[in-house]
Amino acid sequence: MSDQIRIILVGTTHTGNIGSVARAMKTMGLSALYLVAPKELPDGQAYALSAGASDILANAKVFDTLQDAISDCGLVVGSSARSRTLSWPMLEPRECGIKAVQEAATQPVALVFGRESSGLSNEELQLCNYHVCIPANPEYSSLNLAMAVQIITYEVRMARLQQASQPQAVEEAAYPSSEQMHSFYQHLEQTLNDTGFIIKQHPGVVMTKLKRLFTRARPEEAEYNILRGILTSVQRYGRKAQGDKE
Secondary structure, three states: OOOOEEEEEEOOOOHHHHHHHHHHHHHOOOOEEEEEOOOOOOOHHHHHHHOOOHHHHHOOEEEOOHHHHOOOOOEEEEEOOOOOOOOOOEEOHHHHHHHHHHHHOOOOEEEEEOEOOOEOOHHHHOOOOEEEOOOOOOOOOOOOHHHHHHHHHHHHHHHHHHHHHOOOOOOOOOOOOHHHHHHHHHHHHHHHHHHOOOEOOEOOOHHHHHHHHHHHHOOOHHHHHHHHHHHHHHHHHHHHHHHHHO
């Protein structure tokens, strides 16, 4: 399971923070570190601050985009403050740990952390199934990157220990991967363009709201296949109707 739950750092500026995150991960039994567009790759400072977690740094995987890093994941949780223009399904850290451990039994899970100064962008947060918010002191909520990772990975550790002492039935439902959902949204947008529901010159926020709807509903893989079939049917009907007119 340590490889199934990956910690993803997006746009990290300071290499020392990457090393401190590796240390936080190893103390909680996690080993899969993914770096998305870091300003610099792990260097001597990162290894020094990893305090013995050099194996995690040495095996870290680097990607250009978050979409690439999570393409095979069935569950993606992004660290975020609650004050966003568009609300998203939220988890408390404890809920996040439990859900991550449950779903890691059947599919890769990604826990995503953003830039030190600005966190994750709205576009990146919309790639996540859930957001997790650490309920820090509202008068002083400053957490550095490694602290945030330590808190969430601690909850993962506690959930794993709880599962080991009281085994629970694994959820049977299979969920589409992030890449599959990305493909579905492209298919949906194309279909809505074809039918005239979305006006290309004035797209508005229709797709953003639809992404939120399907994220909240979180269709299972069988339901996902039905949705893709519906879109294909609509497109086929549209082409036939166009052909009849011609």
